[in-house]
Structures are given as structure tokens and as C-alpha cells.
Amino acid sequence: MLAFHPQMFVRIVQLDGPRAPVPLPLLSGFTENRAYRVVGVYNPSESSDAYFILPNDREELWFICQRHLRFAGLHDTAAHHLAWPLSADASHQSGGAAVPSGDALHATASD
Template structure:
């Protein structure tokens, strides 16, 4: 069973190399400077990877492997995209400054 929090946002940290999962999000309309709301999840039986359902910057719906994604924050908002001040920092670091 897969479950996720309805306020879950993730950001892209794309893996490179010959074993990187496809599709690669930065080649598919996503960017490193945005957090994306998780719309759903899928786990195909032939792999141990989970795929997050996200809407890219063109509002296209994609299945992106969890290995390309990092937790950003739980945010109670109607937005599907959030701008990141610094994509390499986590939400915990941002809240630590508060």
C-alpha cells in the first residue's frame, strides 16, 4: 500500500548516469527551482521504485521516479508549484532560521 500526505511537496534533484531512472525530470518540463505538490503515487510490480505523480511547469502530468526527488515541505495551500529560494536547502533549514 502506498500513502502520502495531501500537503506533500517535493523538489527535483535529478540523478545522472547510465542507471538513472527515466524519464529525467529536468528534460521533462520540471526545474530545480520549484517545489511540486505530490498528486499521487504508483508502484509498478516489476520494480522496487515508486513513482510520484506531479504536474510540471507546463501543467503536464508525469510519473517521476522517487530517486529523482527530495522532500521539500508539508504546505497547506491550493498551489501545485512553489518557488524555491535555494533548491539545495531543505525546508528544515528554512524553518531553522525562523
């Protein structure tokens, strides 16, 4: 079972090349100037990759490999897409990535 934070957003940084995982998000209705809410996570047993279930700009749900994704923060909003990068005002209003540094999601060896 994979758990994820319900307010987690990711941004697209597509890998290119012959070994890039498919589908390629920028060819599947996603853009680099948005953050996308994670609505689910799937990890097939035959793969070390995890696939994040994301709604694209056409409101389709896609399974996108984690290698194409970067963490964009925890945002307390009902929106499924956010403009990226966030302005300082938008980040503050949406909750930004305002998670205490000691949070289990951000634990480090020094915590």
C-alpha cells in the same frame, strides 16, 4: 496501497548517468528552483522504485521516480508549484514544513 500526505511537496534533484531512471525530470518540464505538489504515488510490482505523480511547469502530469526527488515540506496551499527555496515569509504563510517532530511522518528511533 501507498498513502501520502495531501500537502506534500517535493523538489527535483535529478540523477544523471547511464543508470538514471527515466524520464529525466529536467528534460520533462520540471526545474530545480520549484517545489512540486505530489498528486499521487505509483509502485509497479516489478520495481522497488516508487513513481510520484507530479504536475510539471507545463501543467502536464508525469510519473517521476523517487530517486530524482527530495522532500520539500508540507505546505497548506492550493498551489501545485512553489518557488524553491522558500523565503521565511512564504514558508510561514504556506505552513512550511511545520509538522511536529513526533508526527508519524517524521518518527525516529528516539520518538
